[in-house]
Amino acid sequence: MTDLSPLALPFPDLPPVAGVRLGIARAGYKAWDRADLTYAAFDEGTVVAGVTTQSLCPSPEVEWCRAALVLGHARALVVNAGNSNAFTGHRGRAAVEAIAARVAGTTGCRPSDVFVASTGVIGVPLPIDRAEAGIDAVLAAPPASWADAAATIMTTDTFPKGAVTHAIVDGRRVTLIGIVKGSGMIAPDMATMLGFVFTDCAITSPLLQAMLAEANATTFSCITVDGDTSTSDTVLAFATGQAGNAPLDSDEAPAADAFRAALIDLCRMLAQAVVRDGEGASKFVTIAVTGAKSNASARRIGLSIANSPLVKTAIAGEDANWGRVVMAVGKAGEPAERDLLSIRFGDTQVATAGMAVEGYDEAPVAAHLTGREIEIGVDIGLGDGAATVWTCDLTHGYIAINADYRS
Amino acid sequence: MTDLSPLALPFPDLPPVAGVRLGIARAGYKAWDRADLTYAAFDEGTVVAGVTTQSLCPSPEVEWCRAALVLGHARALVVNAGNSNAFTGHRGRAAVEAIAARVAGTTGCRPSDVFVASTGVIGVPLPIDRAEAGIDAVLAAPPASWADAAATIMTTDTFPKGAVTHAIVDGRRVTLIGIVKGSGMIAPDMATMLGFVFTDCAITSPLLQAMLAEANATTFSCITVDGDTSTSDTVLAFATGQAGNAPLDSDEAPAADAFRAALIDLCRMLAQAVVRDGEGASKFVTIAVTGAKSNASARRIGLSIANSPLVKTAIAGEDANWGRVVMAVGKAGEPAERDLLSIRFGDTQVATAGMAVEGYDEAPVAAHLTGREIEIGVDIGLGDGAATVWTCDLTHGYIAINADYRS
Known part of the structure; x- marks a missing residue:
C-alpha cells in the first residue's frame, strides 16, 4: 500500500x-x-x-x-x-x-x-x-x-x-x-x-x-x-x-x-x-487571496491557482515560479487587472504592480519552499473580497497511486 | 533534455x-x-x-x-x-x-x-x-x-x-x-x-x-x-x-x-x-461527446473529462476505469442525466443507461488501452450537441518536466 x-x-x-x-x-x-x-x-x-x-x-x-x-x-x-x-x-x-x-x-x-x-x-x-x-x-x-x-x-x-x-x-x-x-x-x-x-x-x-x-x-x-x-x-x-x-x-x-x-x-x-492526506502530497499549501471583487471571486481565483498542475508541480520542485501563479490568476475567469497584481511566497513579496519586485531577496523564498508548509499570498488589488484555499503539491506519488488504483 | x-x-x-x-x-x-x-x-x-x-x-x-x-x-x-x-x-x-x-x-x-x-x-x-x-x-x-x-x-x-x-x-x-x-x-x-x-x-x-x-x-x-x-x-x-x-x-x-x-x-x-507533444504524453486521446444539449455543452463536458487528472492517470495506467469518466461528466456543470449516460472505450460499450453493461467483453477494451491512440465515446442522451476534444494522458513524465523546468 x-x-x-x-x-x-x-x-x-x-x-x-x-x-x-x-x-x-x-x-x-x-x-x-x-x-x-x-x-x-x-x-x-x-x-x-x-x-x-x-x-x-x-x-x-x-x-x-x-x-x-x-x-x-x-x-x-x-x-x-x-x-x-x-x-x-x-x-x-x-x-x-x-x-x-x-x-x-x-x-x-x-x-x-x-x-x-x-x-x-x-x-x-x-x-x-x-x-x-x-x-x-x-x-x-x-x-x-x-x-x-x-x-x-x-x-x-x-x-x-x-x-x-x-x-x-x-x-x-x-x-x-x-x-x-x-x-x-x-x-x-x-x-x-x-x-x-x-x-x-x-x-x-x-x-x-x-x-x-x-x-x-x-x-x-x-x-x-x-x-x-x-x-x-x-x-x-x-x-x-x-x-x-x-x-x-x-x-x-x-x-x-x-x-x-x-x-x-x-x-x-x-x-x-x-x-x-492528498494523494502523493509532500507539501501543505495555503493560498490566501485578498483584494478580489468579492469573497466568492477570491475563492474561485484561489481554486484556479490551487488546481493548476503547473503551480502544483512547481511547488513540488521547490521552485519559486510565481509566473505560474500569474497564469492561474489570468485563466480564472474572474475580475483581475494584470498591472495591479501582487504575489508573495511566505513573507516575501516577489511581484507587485504587474512585474517582479526589483532585486527581491530569493534566499528566504527558497528557504520557505523547502519546508512542508507553503504559503502563497495573492492580492488582486480591486476590492475587499478575500478567501483562503488549501491544497497540496502534485508529485510522482499522485501518478503512481492513480495510474494503478482500481479494485 | x-x-x-x-x-x-x-x-x-x-x-x-x-x-x-x-x-x-x-x-x-x-x-x-x-x-x-x-x-x-x-x-x-x-x-x-x-x-x-x-x-x-x-x-x-x-x-x-x-x-x-x-x-x-x-x-x-x-x-x-x-x-x-x-x-x-x-x-x-x-x-x-x-x-x-x-x-x-x-x-x-x-x-x-x-x-x-x-x-x-x-x-x-x-x-x-x-x-x-x-x-x-x-x-x-x-x-x-x-x-x-x-x-x-x-x-x-x-x-x-x-x-x-x-x-x-x-x-x-x-x-x-x-x-x-x-x-x-x-x-x-x-x-x-x-x-x-x-x-x-x-x-x-x-x-x-x-x-x-x-x-x-x-x-x-x-x-x-x-x-x-x-x-x-x-x-x-x-x-x-x-x-x-x-x-x-x-x-x-x-x-x-x-x-x-x-x-x-x-x-x-x-x-x-x-x-x-503534450508534456509527458504517452497516449493520444480522442474524446467524442454526443447527445449533449448543445455543441458548446458537449465541448465543456469533453474538456471536463480531458482535464480530469483521474481520467488521465487511468489512461496512463491502461485501466478501463470508466467510473472516472462518469465522475468527470458529473462535475462538468453541464446538463446531464446520470441514468441516460452511455460510455464506450474504443468500439466497446462499457456503460449504458446509468450502469455498467452486463458482462461486457473486457478483452477488446484492455487491448484498446494498450495502444497509443485511445478513443472514449460519451453519449449524454439529452440532445443533438456534439464535440470532439483531444488530449493526452498524465504520466510521471509531466511531473518530471514541470517540477524542474525554469530558465
Whole structure:
C-alpha cells in the first residue's frame, strides 16, 4: 500500500459524545483483511443536517441521504468503504434500501432514520448479501472507538483523520467530534468526501443545517487535491442534544455564535486533514487571496491557482515560479487587472504592480519552499473580497497511486 | 533534455508559400546553443488575422498583436523562444516596441505591420539588446526552411510541428502552411500556444479573421494538455494573396467553402500535433461527446473529462476505469442525466443507461488501452450537441518536466 503521508498528523484523543455509540465490522467489500463497515447508533431525539456533492451523477447513497435529511432525524449511520456504489442503477438503489431496512428491522427505527454513505470504486453494485451480513455483525460487535471508526471509513487515505472542538452553550460545555476520509477526487463544490460531525449540543435541525452549510463554504469547499469532484461527497452532522443546554433554535441567540465558531473550527481542521492526506502530497499549501471583487471571486481565483498542475508541480520542485501563479490568476475567469497584481511566497513579496519586485531577496523564498508548509499570498488589488484555499503539491506519488488504483 | 515524445510525427515536406520568406538567428535569450529568433517577411499586400489568449494577464506581445490586428496588414513576424516576456510591466512593453521599431526602421515598413510573439518563462523582461542584435542578424541571414522555423519556435516541445493543406479557390490551387509550438500550459480558451498559418490565397482580412475564429473553435479550442491557459497564446494567419485567385471577400462565395475546409483541416492537424507533444504524453486521446444539449455543452463536458487528472492517470495506467469518466461528466456543470449516460472505450460499450453493461467483453477494451491512440465515446442522451476534444494522458513524465523546468 501507499506510504504514510509525510504531512500526516497523529490521531487526537477524542472524548465520547453522549448519545452516540460506534461499531465496526468486516463486510468484505474488497478482498482485504480489514474492517470496512462503520456503524454509529444515535439515541432518540438526535437531529441531523448534511451537505452533499454538486455532481450531476450522484451515488444512490447521496440521493437517499438528501431525501432523509428533509425529515431531520437520525438513529443510525452506516458507512461502507471499498465500493462507492455510484453509477450502479437500480441495483445500487436496492442495496441502499436493503441496508436501511436491515437496520430499521433489527433496531426498531424507521428506514428514513438510517443514513448511508459509501466510498470506493465507481460502477460496481454494492453486494447486498455482504452489506446485510456486515450489519448483523456490527450490531453484535463490541463498541468501537473514534480511531476505529476513522480508520474503517478510509480507502486510499494513509492516516485516520479526526478532530474535536468545544463550545460553551447556555452555560454547558458542548463537544463536537468529527471524522473524515478523503485523499483523491477532492474538489468540493458544495461538500466533499465523507465527513461526519457528532455533537451532544441541543440544536434544531434547520439551525444545524444552516450552520453546517455556512461552515462548509469556508472549509470543505475551500480545499482541493486534484480538481476532481466525487459522486459521493457527503458531510453529515448529528446532534444528540444530550449536553443539557436549552436547545439552540435561532441564529441570533448569543449562544449560537459559540457553537458556530466551534463548528467552523472543526470543519476547517477536518478539511485541512484531507489535504494533508492528498494523494502523493509532500507539501501543505495555503493560498490566501485578498483584494478580489468579492469573497466568492477570491475563492474561485484561489481554486484556479490551487488546481493548476503547473503551480502544483512547481511547488513540488521547490521552485519559486510565481509566473505560474500569474497564469492561474489570468485563466480564472474572474475580475483581475494584470498591472495591479501582487504575489508573495511566505513573507516575501516577489511581484507587485504587474512585474517582479526589483532585486527581491530569493534566499528566504527558497528557504520557505523547502519546508512542508507553503504559503502563497495573492492580492488582486480591486476590492475587499478575500478567501483562503488549501491544497497540496502534485508529485510522482499522485501518478503512481492513480495510474494503478482500481479494485 | 526531454526524450522525444513517443507520439511524435515526422516533419512533413512543406512547399514554399509565394510572398513569404523565413529566417532564423540566435539572439541568446537563454544560455543555449540554438537559434531562438524566428523571422518571417511578407510581401506588400499581405493581410493578417489572429486569435489570442482569453487570459486576463496577457503578455505585452498579445496586446501588441491585438492592436495591430485591427489594421489587418502584415509585413513581418518575429517570434522569440525562451522568454515569454509576460508579466514584465513597462519593460516588457518597451521590448516589444523596440522590436517593431527595429524591423520597421531596417525594412521600411510601419511598426504596426510587425507582429511579435514570445514564449518561455514568465516574469523576466525580454532583453532589448539581444532582441535588436538578433533582428540585425536574422535580416542578414540566408533564407531558412519551414523545418528551421518550426524548430526555432520550440521551448519544451520535443519535436517540430507543421502541416500543409490545399484548396482550389477560383480555379487556382492555394496552399496553406502552418507551424505551431506548445507542449505544456495548454488549455485554450479562445486560442492557444503559438501557431502561425501562411497562405498565398487572396482573401480579405475580415473574412480571414472570421474563418480563423471558426476554425479555432473546433480545433485549438478543443485540445488540452493540463488545463492551464497560457498568458501568451496566439494564433496568427497571414495571407499573401499571390495565388492568383480573385480575392475571397464573402463567406457566401462558393470558393470560400473550399478554403474554410482547408483551414479547418490545417488547424486540426496543428492542434493534434500539440497534444502529441503534450508534456509527458504517452497516449493520444480522442474524446467524442454526443447527445449533449448543445455543441458548446458537449465541448465543456469533453474538456471536463480531458482535464480530469483521474481520467488521465487511468489512461496512463491502461485501466478501463470508466467510473472516472462518469465522475468527470458529473462535475462538468453541464446538463446531464446520470441514468441516460452511455460510455464506450474504443468500439466497446462499457456503460449504458446509468450502469455498467452486463458482462461486457473486457478483452477488446484492455487491448484498446494498450495502444497509443485511445478513443472514449460519451453519449449524454439529452440532445443533438456534439464535440470532439483531444488530449493526452498524465504520466510521471509531466511531473518530471514541470517540477524542474525554469530558465
